[in-house]
Amino acid sequence: MIAPSFWAEARGQIRQGKRQISVRRRGWSDTSEADAQAMAEARADEALALAQTDSAV
Secondary structure, three states: OOOOOEEEEEEEEEEEOOEEEEEEEEEEEOOOHHHHHHHHHHHHHHHHHHHHOOOOO
């Protein structure tokens, strides 16, 4: 099994009326921790954007 060298986590929340949506996403990279963090943040932002449009997350 091949596993990436670097892992990171990003979290985000939004409030829509009375409900709160929280997401947590992980990112990975073989090159650097910064790349892993950038991926995690991009994935969290994408999930929050989908949640704002009432799509399934």
